[in-house]
Amino acid sequence: MTPSTADHAQMSVEEFEQIAHAAPETVTLEFINGKLEVKPVPDGDHGEIIMWLLRQCMQQRPELALYPEQGLKVETYRNGRARPDGALVPMGHFAGQGEWGDPKGVLMTVEVTSHDHDTDRRDHKEKRDGYAAAGVPVYLLVDRDAGQLVVYTDPQNGRYQLRTSRPYGATVKIPAPVGIALETEPLKDFSR
Template identity: 60%
Template structure:
């Protein structure tokens, strides 16, 4: 085991926040399961998916906003994790006056869009859903470009660190994001944003 691996395993969240605050703008860091993770720079299709979802949310729920600017959330066991979802759905103005790492109470949904890298399975399909469930976030939406599917996670069980209801639909099908989101999405356009 390397010194860095040993250091990362026992790193305190305060130490991570110090490192993250000094990272260059070209690097985005997260702290999940006691490990520092570098978040990949999204490609153009990734950005278009987020833009499309922002439009859908605005059209159907003008009282909320999909924040897609690397908003930091305190997540995971006892809120010692730090994640930067691709999107955070919350009431407009929710992040005003909050620091870089906000408490997720009041967040309606987190969104992740898979990247074409080796860590996406572990990060977006396993660790992030567990962290968001532990934080009690009502809905986790995964737009999975590898499997061309939309996966809606609901009914978080913070004690077990998992969502109790998971619904998967292929791109092209309508998908309902249940309350507190309350939006139905026609996902046909997502077929345009995969390799």
């Protein structure tokens, strides 16, 4: 993470959690890289992609669950708060954890890019690095602008060491500990 995270954070994690807890249900807030972020409202295609992925995970790994928008403590020393579009974990993993769950035990986080000017910085860099720093084994990025899936694996020292990308229409193999294969042809219908 950048040095500014600890040195120049806009607020403490505790202050952020108070603000996020008080925010109306129509606003989704995150605390990434020491900054308050407003997560864009997903469009219909975004929701369809998450539901497609949820079905794929359930069919291939029924002992796992893909939780949409589950809050996670991320970044070095868990100083960030993110709401990935999906967090894949064993069933019951988040029971009793409250609004911001521990990333230990999360097998994969998922982000689907939004059509806004901040998606490159947020999904391609900041959230990716936050998930790596938290030790999440796999980060799946569905990049609607590029029409591809990007799989990041092998987090070490706060960075994913391996990156694989495949275009929509290809079979995308998500390695262990996830161990599923995604037939991505349907995604062509959800990207405009």
